[in-house]
Amino acid sequence: MTQSEEIVTQEGVSQKALESVFLYNRDMEVSYRSYISDPKKLEIRLSHPDASQLVTFQMIFVLQGTVRLNQSGGGDYCKQVDQHQHNIYRTSFKSSQMLVDAADDVICINISPAFVDRFLPGDHIAYQRLWLEDQSKNPFPLSEVNMQISPEISAILQRLGNAKHSAFSDQLLLESKAIELFALQISQFEQMQMNKAEPKLKALEVERMHQAREILIAQTGNQLSLRALAHLVGTNEFNLKRDFKAVFGKTVYAYLNQHKMEQAKTMLMEEDITVAETSKKMGYKHATHFTNAFKKYFGFLPNKIKTGKLSMLLFLEDFVAFLESFNSVAI
Template identity: 40%
Template sequence: MTQSGEVTTLKGESTDQIFNLKREASIYYSDSLSTFNDIKSAFIKSAGNSSLQMVFLLKGKLNGYLTGSKKACLTFAEQQHNILLINEKLQLQIKTETHEAIFIRIDPAFLSMYIPADHLGYLNLKDGMQKNEPALFSGCNLHMTSEIAAILNALRTSEHTGFCGKLFLESKILELLVLQLSQFELRKDDPAVRQLKEEELDKMHEVKEFLMNNMNQQFSLRSLAHMVGTNEFNLKRDFKLAFGTTVFGYLTDYKMTLAKRMLIEKDVTIAEVSEKTGYKYATHFSSAFKKYFGYLPNKIKSGKLSLLILIEDFSVVFENFVTMIP
């Protein structure tokens, strides 16, 4: 995938058959209006009457309009995601030039392999397929998390090719599906779930950006709340609604995913990563890293990690699916 927004898949191919089975997956990245218009054309062209898309909107605002209607029937705000069934009756629009969106086209057979036939989200999409109508997996869009962001970044920067590339692609799509299913189940079972107002969501994004840019600082929930003009109760409630975890849970997730990526991708020492992620002592960082991932960071620096990480990712995926089976 190119940084310029060119329509492409993981390795520049329009589609990729995984293990020669009829489970195709294509990845599209958009950061300009011209590219987005090209992607819209590719959706229907590549999939006939309908296209099943994992939609991840990192920046900007995405609206969907039914043919002949001027009122949006669906809206993606910044840092939201969902699975969307698109056909010729639905027109997607991004009105701002500055945006960042990732679309992953998946074959319906992929979902049918992993999701129970009576799952509510799957039934929403299946009903749309049968009626030839646009549909959403989740009635309310789901929230981006640091874990999802890390997976998307891994897809964009992967250097795997051939068989390993296909294996890596399917594993990451499966991980994303697990996270989407988990979020869907939490929302479905929580009667207190509500959609945040735009002003409330903006405040939570301000807190998130502060956390990411000030990992070396010490701060309290009260100080964070006052910084964005809210109170501690609203901060805890709204942040979890926006990002699916607590304020400090998000910070830990972000630190650990950043640390792991740095250790894998860059020639850095554990002490340098420790300092970068806000730990005063490397020993404290190593202890936190082991508690989070289950192994010490020096295992990554040993140079034996590529296959280990891939196997670990699959293990997490299958463990999550086992826990979700009733």
Template identity: 45%
Template sequence: MTPKGEELTQKGEIPLIFELKRKITASFSAQDDISSAQNSSTKILKMIFVLKGTLTICGLHSKKPLGILTDQQHNLIINSEDLVWKTDHKDHEIFCLDIDLFFLERYLPVEHLGLLNLKKGLETNQLAMFSPQNLHINPEIVTILNNLKTSNHTGFCERLFLEAKVLELLMFQSSQFEHLSENAELRQLKEDEMNRMLAVKEILVNHIDNPFSLRHLAHMVGTNEFNLKRNFKIAFGTTVYGYLNQYKMEMAKTMLLAKNITIAEIANKMGYTYPTHFSNAFKKYFGYLPNKLKSGKLSVLIFRGLENF
């Protein structure tokens, strides 16, 4: 992801990864339309994560949108000099990572449908997306993006860190794409139903310390409890409270890594009456207690693992 004027360039024998002239930032420039032609070849792929706002992809000589990504959506596309990216809102947060097609081919089977979609677009010189339907950002993806934004690795360690994070993101994109491909219901979820589920998700993350009941949530978005449970599972691959727990644990982990907040304070923010209840939930989710992470004893196993070498 780049602010105005910042370029992404490739470097090194491994055809991954990209090098940034400045630290990865959280959003595109809000002042101007964004052109995707930033010294990139037609074989460069862009992982796009729209955390806030709307990103429209148009042809260079056409005003008709070729693709649109909105709040909390992500996808992987073939980049082209004939594409122009436009943001519709000044208040937006869009994260973009460049990778090479050869890198993708190293990790995905040749018959993978997402890879075939991209190759077909490359052959026909048309906009190609990994998934025909945009995928939805989950709490684990948000954690990875936050770690990319705040990473202070340099040199060889930075390359290892970036490659590891891109592989994690690719894993989530592939997993969600397979879930989408295998579930006809998800492809048939109507736009208004999907919007209700997105609204439920927003309510959940804004009230993590005091969550509403399923019945209350359903009424808040204009549906019933049965449809809420069914459609939320279709949209996000987990239950309502399963998603909430995932979000809380990932947020708690990010807070612990900051090292300027106590476990008791985090437990309170996550809605736990007793820190021990939070610690037990954290261990059940991650496999280790939060105090181990807080003390740095697990530093080699977590996102900032290379810092201690």
């Protein structure tokens, strides 16, 4: 996993680096620069030592802030990924640039064309979109409408953010999680294609659903009725249930349950906390109710994590997934 240590410096440019750019495409290099006129903005450029390599793909996840992707040298063509959104972009080494704010919370995983070829069949709609459509436009998105970061994706990103880039085990973890994130992105894209026939929501309705999502997450451990949530975002219960599912692909309660379970799993794996304490933080009055919900969602009891047995199992699964992908390349 190579990453350029040389930071591009030119007149009017200062040195700056970004931590959460992961290179699954091992031969690629990344460089950064920020301009004195606007030191908060960080420009990211990609390069490849092989001149025949013209494009790469970027899995972009924005937890906070905004990412803008432009064609180098100006022009009107510009794409943007906002907070709590993600997408996959085909970008050109020579004609694409990515702009972020230095304070933004963004994770970008760069994957090679071979990665896309290996995991997507040629007749898949995502493959055709990424490889065959509008070759004149780079950067080019998988989905014209950015996808929403789900609790499952958020939990994986949180684990990646805590990884040490230099550790060999963390490199294995990154590569296995890159495959998992890629699968989740493709799955969400497929779902969006199936929902295209449904009437589109107005911008205000979409904004209200994002507000509802923020309230759900902020009040994870509190009891909140659908009627109360609808009132907080200025709509009614019927519209809340319909519009929330249209935006996020899940009912309000299904989304909240997924968020609770993923957060609980992360807390149990990474924090010094008991199952009972986790249950209370997730808003359960009785630990047995939490335990049953956890087992129903994951298929195992939460105390398996605290014994250390599950952590080893999860790592072994990650390692096996990496070896399988590695062997498929070797063959």
